[in-house]
Amino acid sequence: MSQQPTSVTRRRFLLLTGAGAVGGALAACDTAPSGGGGPDSADDGGASTGPITWWDHFNPLRDLHGEMFAAFEADTGIAVEFTPQQTGEMGEALRLAKQSDQLPDVLTNVGLQLPVPALIAENWFQPITLNDEALAALPPEALADGVHRFGGELYTFPIFNFRQYWAATWYNRALAEQAGLDPDAPPATYDEFRAAARAVSDAGGDDVFGWMLALGQPPRLAEQINFLAQAGGFEGSGGVLFKTGEFAFHDDAYVNAIEFWLSLRDDGLLVPGTEPYNDRDARARWAAGQAGYYFDGPWCAGVVMQDLADFAEQMDVGPMLVPEAGMDVVAYRGPQGGAFFLSGPSQRQADVGELLSRFTSPAYYQGLAENMDQPPLDLAVVAQADVHPAYAKLIGWYQEQVYLAPLAVAQNPDIDLVNTEMPAIEPDLGMTIQGLFAGELGDVRTALQALSDRSMAAREEAIAAATANGAQVDMDSWAFPDWQPRQDFTPDMYG
Numbered sequence: 001m002s003q004q005p006t007s008v009t010r011r012r013f014l015l016l017t018g019a020g021a022v023g024g025a026l027a028a029c030d031t032a033p034s035g036g037g038g039p040d041s042a043d044d045g046g047a048s049t050g051p052i053t054w055w056d057h058f059n060p061l062r063d064l065h066g067e068m069f070a071a072f073e074a075d076t077g078i079a080v081e082f083t084p085q086q087t088g089e090m091g092e093a094l095r096l097a098k099q100s101d102q103l104p105d106v107l108t109n110v111g112l113q114l115p116v117p118a119l120i121a122e123n124w125f126q127p128i129t130l131n132d133e134a135l136a137a138l139p140p141e142a143l144a145d146g147v148h149r150f151g152g153e154l155y156t157f158p159i160f161n162f163r164q165y166w167a168a169t170w171y172n173r174a175l176a177e178q179a180g181l182d183p184d185a186p187p188a189t190y191d192e193f194r195a196a197a198r199a200v201s202d203a204g205g206d207d208v209f210g211w212m213l214a215l216g217q218p219p220r221l222a223e224q225i226n227f228l229a230q231a232g233g234f235e236g237s238g239g240v241l242f243k244t245g246e247f248a249f250h251d252d253a254y255v256n257a258i259e260f261w262l263s264l265r266d267d268g269l270l271v272p273g274t275e276p277y278n279d280r281d282a283r284a285r286w287a288a289g290q291a292g293y294y295f296d297g298p299w300c301a302g303v304v305m306q307d308l309a310d311f312a313e314q315m316d317v318g319p320m321l322v323p324e325a326g327m328d329v330v331a332y333r334g335p336q337g338g339a340f341f342l343s344g345p346s347q348r349q350a351d352v353g354e355l356l357s358r359f360t361s362p363a364y365y366q367g368l369a370e371n372m373d374q375p376p377l378d379l380a381v382v383a384q385a386d387v388h389p390a391y392a393k394l395i396g397w398y399q400e401q402v403y404l405a406p407l408a409v410a411q412n413p414d415i416d417l418v419n420t421e422m423p424a425i426e427p428d429l430g431m432t433i434q435g436l437f438a439g440e441l442g443d444v445r446t447a448l449q450a451l452s453d454r455s456m457a458a459r460e461e462a463i464a465a466a467t468a469n470g471a472q473v474d475m476d477s478w479a480f481p482d483w484q485p486r487q488d489f490t491p492d493m494y495g
Contacts, residue, residue: 051079052348052355053104055094056340057087060302064367072355080355087111098124105346106356108339115416116338117150123344127153134357141490142377144335146409146416156338159359160374163402165331166297167224167231168394169193169318172200172311175292179203186318189325190260193293197269200292210269212291213261214282215437218430224295225433228257230331231320235485237332237405239429239455242489245408245478247456249429250449256323258433258444265437275438287311298398301391302372317390319397329397330486332405336377369395404488406480411494414471415478421462425454 056065062084069080083104085093091111097103103124112119119125130138138157143149148156173183179199187193197210214220226238232253236242239249248254264270271291274282279296280303286294287308294300304315319329340359342352358364360377368376369385375395376382382395409415427435432451435441463473483489 051081052106052351053081053083054106055083055085055090055104056106056108057085057090057110058108058339059084059086060299060306060373061368061371064364064371067367068358068364072358076351076354078351078355101345103343103345105343105348105352106340107343109341115419116147116155117413117416118420120150120155120344125155125341126344126346126349127155128157128342128356129349129353130154130157130360131354131357134360137360138377141404141488142335144407144410144491146413147335147407148338150413156341157356157360158336158377159339159364159368160336161377161379161398162333162336162404163379163398164298164333164375165227165230165320165398165402166220167227167295167320168297168300169321170286170294170296170300170390171316171318172286172289172292172314173316174314175200175204175208175289179292183316186316187293188318188322189327190256190321190323193321194264194267194269197264197293198267201269204292208289209271209291210293211264212271212277212282212286212294213274214277214279215274215434216276216281217278218428218434220279220430221433222428222430225254225257225261225429227320227331228260229253231327231329232256232323233327235483237334239452240478242332242406242480242483245475245480247452247459249451249455250445253323254448255445258436258448260323261433262436262444284308287315298375298391298394299373301388301394305372305388312388315388315390317394319394319401328486329401331402333402334405334407335410403486404490406483406489406493408478410491411480412473412477414466414473417466417469417471418459418462418473421465423458423461425451425458427451 054065054069058065065082069082073079087110089111090108091113094103094107094112109116109119109124112124114122116125142158143154148154148158169186171186176183176186176196179196180203181196181199187196201208201210229251230237230253234241234248234251234253236248239247239254241248241251271285277285283294283296283300283303284307285291287304288311300317301315304312320331322329340356342349342356346352362378362381365376365378366381366385368374369382369387372387372391375398379395379399382392409419429451432441432447436444436447441447459475463471463475466473480489482493
C-alpha cells in the first residue's frame with residue numbers, strides 16, 4: 001500500500017524547501033518522460049503526469065522521507081508515491097515487480113542477494129545524475145569504485161557515515177546508581193564491566209541481572225564480536241586480516257571476546273532465557289529494567305526515544321570495551337554502502353536526479369541525526385541537531401575511534417564475481433557463537449579455527465569458479481600489505 005506521509009513540521013519544511021534544499025526548483029513535469037512502472041506512468045514513453053515512485057526499507061526514516069517528498073513537491077510540482085517496505089519482504093516484492101514490469105523509479109537493493117554489478121547487468125539499476133551542489137557535498141572518501149561507481153559512472157551514494165561501531169556499552173543510569181556505581185563513569189575494560197554487572201545484579205535482587213544479550217539473532221552477535229575483536233587488537237574486519245587477506249577468526253582477539261561473553265554467562269550475570277531474543281526483544285527488556293547493560297549500535301537511542309520513551313531519561317552509553325586498561329578503543333569499517341538506486345526501466349532520470357540530490361543536503365543530514373539511527377554522512381550536523389545526549393556523545397567517540405578500512409572489491413572489481421560464486425558458510429560466526437553458548441561446540445579456539453578453515457575453503461572454491469569464467473583474481477586480491485593501524489585507508493591508497 002502506498003503511503004503519503006503528511007506530518008511535516010514547519011521548521012523541517014522550511015529547511016527542506018527553498019534555500020534549505022539542494023538544487024533549484026524544476027518546472028512541474030517540464031519534460032519528464034514516463035515513469036518506472038508506476039500506475040500513472042505513460043506506457044508510450046511520452047511525458048508523464050504521474051508521480052515518481054519510490055520504495056525503501058528505512059522504516060525508522062519514514063516520516064523524514066515523507067517530509068523530503070512533500071518539500072520536493074512544493075518546490076517542483078512533482079509528487080512522490082512512497083511505498084514503505086519491510087526489510088525481510090522487500091527482495092521478493094522487488095522480484096515480483098520486475099517480472100511484471102512494475103519496478104519503482106527509486107528503490108533500495110535489500111534482499112536482492114546479488115552484487116551490484118550483477119544487478120546492473122540484469123537491468124535492475126542505471127546510473128544517476130546528481131546536480132553539482134550535491135556532488136560537491138559528497139566527500140571524496142565517501143565514494144568508492146566497486147561500491148558506488150561502476151564503469152566510471154555513479155549508481156548510488158551513502159547517506160550514513162562509515163564512522164560507527166555496533167557494540168557500544170549502553171546502560172541504565174538508575175540501576176548503576178542503585179548499585180553504588182558512578183553513572184557518569186561507565187566500565188571501560190572487560191574486568192570493569194564484569195565488576196559493574198555484578199554490582200548491578202547484586203543490588204537489583206532476583207529479577208535484575210547485569211547484562212542483556214540478543215542471543216537469538218546470529219547476525220547481530222557476529223557484528224558485535226567483530227567490533228569487539230577489533231577493539232581487542234584484531235587488525236582486520238569480518239575475520240579477514242587486512243595485510244594478508246587471510247581468514248583468522250581464531251585470532252586471540254576473537255577468542256578473548258567470546259570467552260569474555262561466555263564467562264559472564266557462567267558467572268550468572270546474563271539474563272537467563274535470552275536464546276530466542278532478537279535485538280528488539282532484548283532492548284525492550286533492558287529498557288524495562290531487567291538488566292543494567294546492553295551492547296548495541298547508535299540506533300539504540302532512536303529506538304528508545306521512539307518506542308521506549310519512558311526509559312530515555314535513564315539511558316546512557318559508554319564506548320566499546322577493551323580487554324585491558326591502557327588500550328585505546330579502535331574500530332575499522334569499509335566505505336558505507338549506497339542507499340538508493342534508480343531502476344533500470346525508469347525514464348525519470350532528470351527528475352530522480354534532482355530528488356536524490358536533496359538527500360545530500362544539510363537539512364536531510366540533520367533529519368537523519370535527529371532520527372538517531374546510524375550517524376549521518378556529515379557528522380558536523382549532530383552538534384546542531386536535537387538529539388539525546390548519549391547519542392551525541394557516541395557520535396563524538398566515533399570520530400576519534402573509527403577508521404576507514406580497505407575494501408577488497410575496490411582494489412579488484414572481479415572480487416564481486418567471486419562473491420557471486422561464494423557458497424554459504426555454515427555455521428557462520430553468529431551461528432558458531434550460538435553453538436558455543438549452547439554447549440554444542442566445546443572449545444572456543446577450536447570452533448573458530450574450524451570457521452577460518454571453512455571460510456578459506458569456500459573462498460578457494462569461489463575463486464576457482466570465477467576464474468573459470470574469466471575473472472582475474474587470486475588470494476592476493478584481498479591483501480593490503482601497506483595497511484597501517486589507526487589510519488584511514490583512503491581511495492588514493494589503492495594504487
